[in-house]
Amino acid sequence: MVASTPTTTEVVAQALAGKRLNVASLVFRATLLVSLLTSLLILITLLVSITAGAVPTLRERGLDFITSPLSLDPSSAGVWSGILGSAGIAALVAIIAFPLGIGTAVYLEEYASRGRLTNLLRTNIRNLASVPSIVYGLLGLAIFVRLVNLIGLAGTGSGRNILAAGGTMAVLVLPIVIITTSEALRAVPQTIREAGLGVGATKWEVIRHQVLPSAAPGILTGAVLAIARAFGETAPLLVIGVATGFFAAAADATFIDRVTGSYTALPVVILSWSKQTDVRFADTLAPAAIVVLLVLLLTANATAIIIRNRFDRNQQ
């Protein structure tokens, strides 16, 4: 720093402080750096140890590991059943939670009059977002498992199926979708709404053509976060009866059979592998499955970022 020409800021700072060293500032900066490095270190240790375990399996098995069904034989076991289950749950979450969540947020932000009741609602929704996921599992068992039984979609597992899981996960991520959408809507300048109403557009037209498009990037980010949460969540699934051991769907099962029958999910596969007697499952296959899960989540997040960026550009 001494060798290069000092910037104005530095010159002024030096002149003001005299020749004294600004100890407090240095300590503060060092503390911040240490916090950054600590969190990075934890993350890197985790990633390195998982990747180290995963690489041999992934290199040896490659795509076969992704597309193979579950097995008790470590050399042929794969994660396909888990991926299918998780994808099904994520899809149901998208179908149920997005319209509901976005609708709720639009009503709360654009239509509901601001009063004690809406404030109470808002606080409650925020609280719901921090309720432990196991509680949603119990709720899912009491409501969704019973519901699929009631409407005759219980299948072979007395309602412990992907429909109940999707419903439970949708409720679990609903607060996230509502909060992020609300925030995105609130960030839309009031002037846009006023301009729209000023030229004679109806409220619906303003929301439809002005507010929602401006808020879309934020809404999409929330949606992807919600999907990622549903993809990685394990505890509620265990409560509502995901198959935690071996699972195989019948080869000739129809669409209805599969949606209403037993299922498993990727994080549950990781959990069950970590418990196997054969240590190869815990030492090499579980890390490989974790890497698959991480890659899927990263892809989801990256897709969201790309869509959002494209959106931002279109908007301008």
Next chain:
Amino acid sequence: MKSRFLKPFTLSLALAVVATACAASASTPSPTSSASSTLSGSVLISGSSTIEPITALNAEKFNRDNPNVSIAVEGPGTGDGFKKFCAGETDISDASRRIKAAEAEACAAAGVSYVELEIAVDGISVLTGLDNDISCLAFKDLYALLGSESTGFTSWSDADDLAAELGSVVAPYPDVPLTITAPGEESGTYDTFISLALSPVAKARDTDKDARPDYVASPNDNVIIQGLSSTPTSLGWVGYAFYVANQNKVKALEIDGGEGCVFPSINTIQAGTYPLARSLYLYVNTAKAAEKPEVAAYVDFYLSPEGLRSVSEAAYIPLDSYDETVAAWNER
């Protein structure tokens, strides 16, 4: 304007729909399906996590020959398994102990009748670190170190007085840290350990038969092994299969049940001379077995030579003779 906003949403929804469709319709590749069987339907199994590996291995083998049968195995624990079994939610329940009277009543109340099939034996292995000098513990020692009166002991030597009072021949113990990692109360392995090792001593002293509450409990046996191998003076217990798979990390102690020190091995466990040996069972809902041919076929396969080979393949110990088990199944 219209397309600009709606496109990503419709797109993601469309993707979601396609994903569900794929999730539901893509057929799971089955590598060696001989596809000779015409069986279809489903088999649902829950219960002990100890027996899960055997049952799951048989499920996989069975599914290979019967690809059109959907089959799910889970292992939340013997007690949880019986809850579902007696509610009629599962066809078969794995159990690492016999059904309790209260559970049998629940089954009877729900009209669930069942047949009990003994399928393997297991020896609860008491483990410590590789470098521990102690090689044999009697039930008295286990009670002094793990029983309800040992609550708060942080060093092996803390248990000296209690052990001396009980008449232990191993005590005094070394003054080294006592770190305990073992299964939690939900586990059948916990129940069996308590009833075999701790409860006789506790009954004689008229104290609580349960283990001390202040230890690290885990439902995951590999986590228990990890805890036990991290300190040389640790103490804990797991099923025999997990000891066998981790012999390079932990040391099994000989157990004295009153007739001298016995090391857990296939021979001592099978012969029943190992004091902490226990039987593993399969409970089959007889009505379901009659009504669903795939359930009966699965149990038939389980008791066939190929199915019983899974017992040793999953690192458990087969029975001396399966005559009684097969007879019980045939008489259902």
